Amino acid sequence: MRFLSVLAAGLFFAPAMARACDLALLLTVDVSGSIDAKEYSVQMDGLAAALRDGIVVEALIDQRASVSLMQWTGEGRQHVSVPWTEVASAEQAEALAIAVEEMPRQWSQYSTAIGDALLASAELIETAPNCKRKVVDVSGDGISNEGPLVEYGRKRLAGQGVTVNAVVIETDDTDLTGYFWENVITGPGAFVVTAAGFEEYPLRIRQKLIREVAKQVAEGPEMGRPLSDRM
Numbered sequence: 001m002r003f004l005s006v007l008a009a010g011l012f013f014a015p016a017m018a019r020a021c022d023l024a025l026l027l028t029v030d031v032s033g034s035i036d037a038k039e040y041s042v043q044m045d046g047l048a049a050a051l052r053d054g055i056v057v058e059a060l061i062d063q064r065a066s067v068s069l070m071q072w073t074g075e076g077r078q079h080v081s082v083p084w085t086e087v088a089s090a091e092q093a094e095a096l097a098i099a100v101e102e103m104p105r106q107w108s109q110y111s112t113a114i115g116d117a118l119l120a121s122a123e124l125i126e127t128a129p130n131c132k133r134k135v136v137d138v139s140g141d142g143i144s145n146e147g148p149l150v151e152y153g154r155k156r157l158a159g160q161g162v163t164v165n166a167v168v169i170e171t172d173d174t175d176l177t178g179y180f181w182e183n184v185i186t187g188p189g190a191f192v193v194t195a196a197g198f199e200e201y202p203l204r205i206r207q208k209l210i211r212e213v214a215k216q217v218a219e220g221p222e223m224g225r226p227l228s229d230r231m
Contacts, residue, residue, distance in 0.1 A: 020064070020130075020131075020132065021063070021064050021065065021066050021086075021129045021130065021131035021132070022062075022063035022064060022065065022131060022132045022133060023060075023063040023065040023066070023131055023132070023133050023134075023135065023213060024065070024066045024067075024068075024084070024125065024128035024129060024131035024133070024134045024135070025065055025066070025067045025068075025135050025137060025212065025213065026067075026068050026069075026070065026121055026124060026125055026128070026134075026135070026136045026137065027047070027067065027068070027069040027070070027082075027100075027137045027139075028069075028070045028071075028072055028117055028121055028136060028137060028138050028139065029043060029044075029047070029069065029070070029071050029072070029139055030072060030073070030112065030138075030139050030140040030141060030142075031071045031072065031073050031105055031106060031107055031108065032073040032074070032107075032110055032111060032112045032141075032142065033073070033108060033109045033110055033111065034112070034141055034142050034171075035108075035141060037105075037108070038198075039141075039198045040105055040108075042198045042199070042201055042202070043139065043198070043201055043205075044100060044101060044103060045101065045202070046201050046202030046203075046205050046206075047100050047205055048097045048098070048100045048101035049097075049202055049206070050202070050205045050206040050208075050209045051093065051096055051097040051100060051209070052093070052094070052097045053206055053209070053210070055210050055214060056206070056209045056210060056213055056214075057087075057090060057093045059210075059213040059214045060087040060093055060213055061087060061088060061089060061090070061093065063213065064086065064087070064088050065086075065087045065131075065213065066084050066085065066086050066087070066128055066129045066131060067082070067084070067085050067087055067096055068080065068082055068083055068084045068085065068124065068128070069081050069082035069099075069100060069103070070117075070120065070121065070124060071103075071105070071106045071107070072113070072116075072117035072120065073106075073107045073110040073111065073112065073113070074107075074110035074111040074112070074113050074116075074146050074147070075111070075113040075116045075146050075147035075148075076113075076116065076147075077106075077107055077110055077113070078116070078117055078120040079106040079107075080124060081099075081103045081104075081106070082096070082099050082100065082103070084127065084128055084129060085099075086129075111145050111146040111147075112140065112142045112143065112144055112145050112146065113144060113145075113146040113147030113148075114138070114140065114143075114144035114147075114150045114153070114183075114184060115144055115147050115148035115149050115150040115151070115152055115153045115154075116146075116147035116148055116153070117138070117153070118136070118138075118150065118152075118153020118154055118156070118157060118164070118184070119148060119152060119153040119156060121136045121138075121153070121157065121162075121164075122153060122156045122157050122160060122162070125157070125160065125162055126160070133163070134160070134161065134162045134163070135162070135163045135164075135165065135212055136157060136162055136163070136164045136165070137165055137166070137167070137208070137209075137212065138164060138165070138166040138167075138180075138184060138185075139166070139167045139168075139169070139205070140166070140168060140169070140176075140180070141168070141169040141170075141171055141176070141198075142174075142176065143174065143176065143179050144183075150183045150184060151183070154183065154184060154185075154186050157186060157187075158186040158187065161187075162186075162187060163186070163187030163188065163189065163190050164184060164185050164186045164187060164190060165185055165190055165191055165192070165193075165208065165212060166180045166184050166185050166191075166192045166193070167192070167193045167194075167195060167201070167204055167205055167208045168180050168192060168193075168194050168195065169195045169197065169198055169201055170194055170195065170196055170197065171197060171198075176194075177192055177194045180192045191211065193205075193207055193208040193211075
């Protein structure tokens, strides 16, 4: 009996086993010359607000997610503004949101090199913690007009088993949504969310993050409806 008592006490006071990371999420933000200072602020404030959303915070904590943020623009211009950061508590989630909110812009006058940004993402995602699922979140307001073919970066990420999703900001009659569907996203269940202008970006990035990080516990007719109808 004494042995059982000691064993039970040991089990009770033993530290909980460290939970594995379920999600590594790399947020990549377009800071090319087509985005002015006000539009940049709208992006970052919207992203910070989305990271404070209760559903997003709960999902990140539940999955013990690790999140990083990279700014990108022209060829050879990618900057890791937030290194891999564990989100295992509300305090860590808020610290991440503050870091995004206060993040200084690295560039403002260069072109749009999506292919190079994806290749840089492939390198950065390799340094992430050993998480079960790895996702790259690409935002952008234009097609690639510089650097390596987008296909190169897309194929490399696909080969790594990484899912690439996107939020596009439509500002003219270019079918940017179609371009990202055909050239950028990859992986099972990959998707594109469209913002009709920068004013709509905060709403769409929130919807996108919820869809990316929240675990889907059931499949059914609801999952087939447009995301905007379910929020």
